[in-house]
Amino acid sequence: MEFKILGPLEVWTDDGRRVRTEGAKQERMLGTLLLNAGTVVPVARLVDAVWGDEPPATAPRQIRNLAGLLRRKLAAAQDGPPVLLTDGPGYRIAPNGHQVDALTFAHRVSVARGLTERGEPAAAVEEFRSALGLWRGPVLDGLSGSLLAAGAVALEELRLTAWENCLDLEAELGRHRQTVPELTALVAEHPLRDRFVTQLVRALQRAGRQADALAAHRRFAHRLADELGLDPGPELQLLHQELLKDGAAPAQNGTAPATRPPRPRQHLPRPAQLPPALATFVGRxxxxxxxxxxxxxxxxxxxxxxxxxxxxxxxxxxxxxxxxxxxxxxxxxxxxxxxxxxxxxxxxxxxxxxxxxxxxxxxxxxxxxxxxxxxxxxxxxxxxxxxxxxxxxxxxxxxxxxxxxxxxxxxxxxxxxxxxxxxxxxxxxxxxxxxxDVLPRTEAVELIARIAGAERTRAEPRAAAELAAACGHLPLALGIAAGRLAERPHRTLGEHTAELRDAEDRLTALQIDSDAASAVRVAFDLSYRALQPTAQRLFRLLGLAPGNCISTDAAAVLSGSAPAATRTVLEHLAAAHLLNPAGPDRYRLHDLLRCYAAERATAETRPTERAAARERLRSWHLHRTETPPRSPAPQLPHLAPTTAAPDA
CATH class of the missing domain: 3.40.50.300 (P-loop containing nucleotide triphosphate hydrolases)
Known part of the structure; x- marks a missing residue:
């Protein structure tokens, strides 16, 4: 099967039959997958590509429906290896056994560059021309959407660069007259692309058309100055000087041609804006x-x-x-x-x-x-x-x-x-x-030593490891805890660790009084406030669950939502790095984030809602415990069910 995106989206079977896609949504989804052929595109990204900034609440489910319809259509059109695969959090196009014109184009360009490096310009030109011949128009022509347009930029830049490389080789082979019409069209389409203009001016010069070459340079220089306030690049400036030395500038009523006086080339400042590097940086x-x-x-x-x-x-x-x-x-x-x-x-x-x-x-x-x-x-x-x-x-x-x-x-x-x-x-x-991710234990202890002092840390290695654990190995928390310890030279690491571990409000203990913006709570606040309300609510409720690891089904019960909708919200929380995937349909909440989530639940969720969420989760766990296993073991006693199964 052949997929074409270098122009309007088209799908063809090996025996020459066109496979028709069904509607703009399916086309935008397929186009996004083909732009990223061979790599996984998350469902959330496909939602953005299909609907833009205002997707419906059912968008993730619709994406899965669209994927199912598309998979069945492609399978029915032609036998062979599967094309559309479900992979982790999203979908991917498997190009093995199929053709994607964008991948073919990139491969041929790579071959052409290899031939150029081996000193075979004629063969390289042929390969470049073969690659450029795959283009039928703009990438995914006719499909709208900012994400599709952004994805097309890299391919379009590769195309233009390949064209420049090809025309350089054509010039090396002496084909100046033949390339003038092509270069004239390219400059008209890309009037500010310095390389095409340079190639056109040189081709006109080598073809004996110095007057036309000067005119092309003059048009470009005027436009570049008017629109961007810049001068042509060094190569084009040198070429212009060659033309002037040839003395072929056309006369205008017996006077010199009307060219602007040359301005000095703009010399850019050399910015050095990097912030200072941290002296306490460790590991990584x-x-x-x-x-x-x-x-x-x-x-x-x-x-x-x-x-x-x-x-x-x-x-x-x-x-x-x-x-x-x-x-x-x-x-x-x-x-x-x-x-x-x-x-x-x-x-x-x-x-x-x-x-x-x-x-x-x-x-x-x-x-x-x-x-x-x-x-x-x-x-x-x-x-x-x-x-x-x-x-x-x-x-x-x-x-x-x-x-x-x-x-x-x-x-x-x-x-x-x-x-x-x-x-x-x-x-x-x-x-x-x-x-x-957070630091490994050894690097976390080393960071404490860098800030609080190496001798103090070596004197109490166990307490240092416990302090790192109490901070969840999070660099920001480690820096604050070690900084507070450095302010108290007479306090032992063991005393400081016990105070932090036993603090009723650990997040308050992890802040610097004179620098509130450096507090761990403030850092978490900024991530939390950026969430959608549904994600904020689920995040708060996760702070009520026992332990720091939870399954999708358990989270659905906790929030009182359907598992499919809950899975989408959990993926959103993971993308915001407020959760970490811990296996298929399981997520882990960092210890300090769990403290923060519980804090937000107390502050923003009504007591009745918190109690109801805990009761739903308790009933669900009890029901799961009482349910007999699928493979009966007669020698083991089973609990008689005492509660009804929760709706979820």
Whole structure:
């Protein structure tokens, strides 16, 4: 079976029959899966792709229905290996045994680049042309949706880069006259793409059309100055000087051609905005190694994107800043940094506000900052083109806030931190994702030693381990507890640990009186307040359950909701890193988060509702205990049921 997304969405069987999809919703779902062929797309992401910002309450169930209908339609159209698979939290297209034109395109481009490196330009051109011939129009032409449009950006950029590479090889083979019509059309479609203009001007020059080459340069220079306030790049400037030396500039009434006087090339400042690295940073060896892979010189020829995600207080910013300092020499043109305020007391920065700050850091006068997000993003990418800049975007709110701030060309790298999973950057923008958890025991004890003192920690190793456990190995909590201990040099670790462990309000004990914003409770508050009301309610009720691990069925009983609806809310809580998956349909609540959830339940849930939730869960557990096992064991006595089964 063949799937085509490089143009309108089409599905064809091997014997040439067209498979018709049923409705826009199914097409948007299939298009999203094909954009991410071979990788899992979570149900929540598919909901966003199909409905946008206002999905119905039944959207997750409808996604599963759409997936079932699509799976049956594809299976009925052609025998063979399954195409649409259910995989963990979502669905994925299995390309094995099937063709996806986007994957075929990427493969042929890779082959063409290999031929180029081996010095076979003619064969490389043929492979590039074969790849470009797969395109029938814009990606998923006719399907609307911001997520689909964002997912198409990477493919479109790969297409344009392949076209540039192909035309460079055509020039190397001396095919200047043949490529002029093609380049003229490409410049008309992409008038601000410096590489196409340079290739057109050179082709016109080599074809003996110097006057036309000068005119093409003049049009581009005027447009670039008027729209972005920039000059052409160094290569095009040198080419322009060659043309002027040829003396072929056309006369206009006996005078020199009307060209603007050349302006000096803009020299960008070299920003160095990274915050100071923490002297108390410990461990994270595996995580640092994973981030090192982002700057692998053998990596893809595109701007890299890394995402560090995790719960409140896990040390995402500390890790990102520490790593950024380790690799700063790999980015000689500077390092940009911005706290996007995604989880803060103040509203998050808008993309326009963030772009304005970056543009000013790159030397753009305030009055020359464009008035829209799209124009500002275009100027920002132009300023970073052909430069190696590290962009650290801390505390992101969502993928839409981040996308306009991503560099557009190879050499630069964006590293994003956020509590939300930022799945869109992974699914649609090719970001590599790193999930940060609490520290291992040994590293947690080492952090205490760094702050409270190594000698004190070595003197009481058992108490240090117990203190780390009382903090749940959470870096923020460890830092606060160790900081309070450092203020009391005469107190032993054992005394401090006993006070924290026995505190009636452990979250209050984990705050610094002079710095309320650093409290563990405040960090949890910011994540909790960002939840939808249904997710807030379930999170509160989880604080009433015994233990810190719960199944989907038990959570459904606790909340009085259907298991399917509860599963969706639990997935949402896990994506916000307020829960951790602990097996199939099971979730674990961090000890300190459980304290916080119970606190919120006491403050925001009526006593009658709390009592009813506990009673539902108690009855359900009792019924499960009394129910005979499926495989009878006659030698074991069975309890006679004493309670009716709960509705759930």
């Amino acid at each position: 060896t595996a995580e640092l190694s994973a981030l090192d892979g982002l700057v692998d010189p053998a990596g893809p020829a595109a701007a890299g994107i890394g995402v560090v995600t995790g719960g409140a207080g896990t040390g995402k910013t500390a890790l990102a800043v520490h790593w950024a300092h380790r690799v700063r020499e790999r980015f000689p043109d500077g390092q940009l940094h911005l706290n996007l305020g995604g989880y803060a007391l103040d509203p998050p920065l808008t993309p326009y506000e963030a772009l304005a700050r970056f543009l000013r850091a790159l030397g753009t006068d305030l009055e020359r900052v464009p008035g829209t997000v799209d124009e500002s993003a275009a100027l920002y990418r132009s300023l970073l083109a052909d430069r190696r800049v590290l962009v650290l975007l801390d505390n992101a709110h969502n993928a839409e806030q981040v996308r306009p701030l991503l560099p557009g060309s190879a050499g630069s790298l964006a590293l994003v931190t956020g509590r939300d999973g930022l799945t869109g950057l992974t699914a649609c923008d090719g970001a590599r994702r790193l999930v940060l």
